[in-house]
Amino acid sequence: MAGKVGGSRGGTIAEPNVIPFIDILLVLLIIFMVTAPIPTVDIRVDLPPPNPIPIRIEGLNPTIVGIRETPGGMQVFVDEQVVTLSQLGSVTLQHAIRNNPSLETEEIYEKARIFVRADQSTAYGNVVNVMSQLSAEGFVKVGIFAETASEG
Numbered sequence: 001m002a003g004k005v006g007g008s009r010g011g012t013i014a015e016p017n018v019i020p021f022i023d024i025l026l027v028l029l030i031i032f033m034v035t036a037p038i039p040t041v042d043i044r045v046d047l048p049p050p051n052p053i054p055i056r057i058e059g060l061n062p063t064i065v066g067i068r069e070t071p072g073g074m075q076v077f078v079d080e081q082v083v084t085l086s087q088l089g090s091v092t093l094q095h096a097i098r099n100n101p102s103l104e105t106e107e108i109y110e111k112a113r114i115f116v117r118a119d120q121s122t123a124y125g126n127v128v129n130v131m132s133q134l135s136a137e138g139f140v141k142v143g144i145f146a147e148t149a150s151e152g
Contacts, residue, residue, distance in 0.1 A: 060113060061099040063092060064145060065134065067118040067126055074126050088130070089137035096139075109138040115145035 065088070066077040076083050079099075083091045096112040097103075103111055114134055118127050127144070134142045 060102070060111070062113040062115045062145075063096045063099050065092060065114060065116045065130060067116065067122050067130055069119065069122050069126075074122075076130060085130075085133060088133055092134065092137070092139070110140050112139065112141065114139050114142045116142065117145035 064077075064079055066080070068075045068077070076085060076088060078088070078091045079095050081091065081095075092114060093108065096108050096114065097105060100108065100112050116127060116131055116134070131142055131144075
């Protein structure tokens with residue numbers, strides 16, 4: 001038996017060692033999780049109570065900022081007046097002063113309501129961009145104007 005060659009014990013092992021492969025995948029997963037981009041734009045959402053009752057604020061009329069997608073690009077309207085993004089803050093301020101004569105000029109930024117309205121086809125990024133620009137101009141009460149399906 002001492003001279004026996006071959007057999008089941010003397011061959012090479014052809015099984016791959018998967019432990020280092022799994023370790024590398026786990027390290028790559030951790031690297032991708034750490035370096036993933038974090039959202040940079042947040043929209044504050046104040047949810048209404050269940051079964052809300054429509055509230056009418058006497059003396060305060062909202063200023064409507066509309067966004068429409070056209071073949072030429074995005075168009076922004078303040079109370080149906082076409083404006084550019086660079087004019088948005090000043091024109092909105094003028095309309096807010098006109099729509100809320102009961103407010104002092106210093107109170108407009110804090111108390112005037114600005115509603116952003118957009119079609120369903122409008123890109124979400126455009127809506128957020130307009131809302132961010134209005135907030136950066138100093139308007140505190142910037143919200144999204146919503147309609148039910150029966151109103152549209």
